[in-house]
Amino acid sequence: MEIMPYQSTKRIPRDKCGVFGIFGHPEAARLAYFGLYALQHRGQKSAGIVSHDGYRTWMHRGIGLVPVVFTEENLLYLKGSTALGHVLDSSGDIATVDVQPFTATHKGRAISVAHNGSITNIRELRQELQAQGAIFHSATDSEVVVHFLARCGDMGLDAALQTIFSKIKGAFSLLLLVDDTLVAVRDPRGFRPLCLGRLHDGGYVVASETCALDLVEAQYLRDIEPGEILLIDSNGLRSVSLERDHPRFCIFEQVYFARPDSNIFGINVYQSRKRMGEALADERRIDADLVMPFPDSGTCAALGYAQAAGIPFEMGIIRNHYIGRTFIQPTQSDRASAVRTKLNPVRSFLRGKRVIIVDDSAISGATVQSKMDALHEAGVKEVHLLVSCPPIQFPCAYGIHFPAMDRLLAHGKSIDQICKYLGLDSLHYLSLEGMTAAAGGGSNAYCKACMDGMYPLAIDPDME
Ligand code: SF4
Structure with missing residues (x-):
């Protein structure tokens, strides 16, 4: 196992995604649509579905939210009992060719790929393929899988996938459709x-989160194991x-990204976040009139804190649910106005109160500052x-x-500098120990690199 401190200041790719695959249902694409709807929080910039009817591959992809990209008409066009769907978010603009699933045909075999995560040796793999004459059509990591599969000759699919994914390093959960065989792959560290x-009625579903299974009324069977390649075809699994x-x-995923109604890594996210709030109450007690979240993602932890500390839980900020998560907005000015559009304090209720705000991650300086400005303008007496x-x-x-x-x-x-920057009366971050204990599963089971700078898997310092 490699653990290394953060060293590079160069840009690295920052995408996030959700994947959904279905095998053995006459309305596979329609169910994929609902699955992607459940996973919309994982990616809001593009959506795509590929289906296979035993003879041909059908595809519809586009820029935008799931209900913007898909209509009743184009869902009818996606024929077959097997389908693969993808939603994507990205730190940059998305070209139409980069919308997933990525699809190609080689010697009569249709191959489609959709992935969530990052291939950390992508540059090296692309160089290897280009040296052999490969021409890339997109900037997606997924495309290397298609090129490698095309080079596996007469090797059977199982052996070919094992060979390919032994070369590919990174953090990914990936789905493939090879003709009408659905393949799910999870990297060795998971x-x-x-x-x-x-x-x-007997079909199978593979998804980034269990909330997508719930929406299509699928029964959860198990997680794909780290380092597992699961193939689903007419012979079964x-x-x-x-x-x-x-x-x-x-x-x-536990702290912020996944939906609270999902079970991630075998642990329910709602309960995990509530425990994080309880752990905050163990670490820091504050005399205040009320506890409130920045809705929605801070809500579970705020509830946990309020119950543990015996302080009233209130919704002092009302969220407009019709815009996306604020920290993914592309520019600073857009982000500040997105915060105002999305979150509005209940001024007459908050005026003169001592308020504890519980946030799940407080990532972007500009976003948190906009939220705090709004609270101060509402006339609160103290903000913790x-x-x-x-x-x-x-x-x-x-x-x-x-x-x-x-x-x-x-x-x-x-901490003092952040307090001054935000105009806070106090600030406390949950400790690493408190967070991992609340999440469950043991501290060593988790990547925490964005918090402690210790990267469990080598990254290419030149990646952009
Ligand atoms: S813990 Fe942080 S660095 Fe590690 S995978 Fe998650 S977001 Fe990335």
């Missing part, structure tokens, strides 16, 4: 989640193993900020995009 479910490594589940994870100080190399380092609230700043 950074990103991926789960398997069964439909009532079979698995091929990669060399396993020490698990490094992304703790940020509690954050249900340690300071986010480093970038993620493994599939979650954060703002650039210099825009992270906590990067290079002391």
Whole structure:
């Protein structure tokens, strides 16, 4: 196992995604649509579905939210009982060719790929393929899988996948459709989640989060294991193993990214976040009139804190649910106005009160500052900020995009400096120990690199 401190200040890719695959249902694409709807929080810039009817591959992809990209008409066009879907978010603009799933045909075999995460040796793999004459059509990591598969000759699919994914390093949960065989792959450390479910009428579903299984009424069977390649075809299920490594589940899935109604890495996210709030109450008690979240993602931890501390829980800020998560907005000015559009304090209620705000991550300096400005303008007497994870100080190399380092609230700043910057009466971040104990599963099971700067898997310092 490699653990190394953060060294590079160069840009690294910051995408985040959700994947959904379905095998053995006559309306596979329609169910994939609902699955992607459940996973919309994982990616809001593009969406795509590929289906296979036993003869042909059908595809529809586009820029925008799931209900913007798909209509009743184009869902009818996606024929077949097997389908693969993807939603994507990105720190940069998305070209149409980069919208996933990525699809190609080689010697009559249709191959489609969709992935969540990051391939950390992507530059080396691309160079190897280009030296052999490969021409790339997109900037997606997924495309290397298609090129390698095309080079496997007469090797059977199971052996070919084992060979390919032994070369590919990184943090990824990936789905492939090879003709009408659905393949699910999770990297050997299991950074990103991926789960398997069964439909009532016998088909199978694979998804980034269990909330997507719930929406299509699939029964959760199990997680895809770290280092497992699971193939689903007309003969049923079979698995091929990669060399396993020490698990490094992304703790940020528990803290912020996943939906509270999902079970991630075998642990319910709602309960995990409530425990993080309780752990905050163990670490820091404050005399205040009320506890409130920045809705929605801080809500579970705020509830946990309020119950543990015996302080009333209130919704002093009302969220407009019709815009996306604020820290993914592309420019500073957009972000500040997005905060105002999204969150509005209940001024007459908050005036003169001593307020504890519980936030799940307090990532972007500009975003948190806009929220605090709004509270001060509402006339609160005191503001105490509690954050249900340690300071986010480093970038993620493994599939979650954060703002650039210099825009992270906590990067290079002391607690006193942050308090002054935000006009806070006090500030406390949950300790690493408190966070991992609340998440469960043991501290060593998690990647915490964005908080402690210790990267469990080598990253290419020149990646952009
Ligand atoms: S660096 Fe942070 S966000 Fe990225 S995988 Fe590790 S814990 Fe998750």
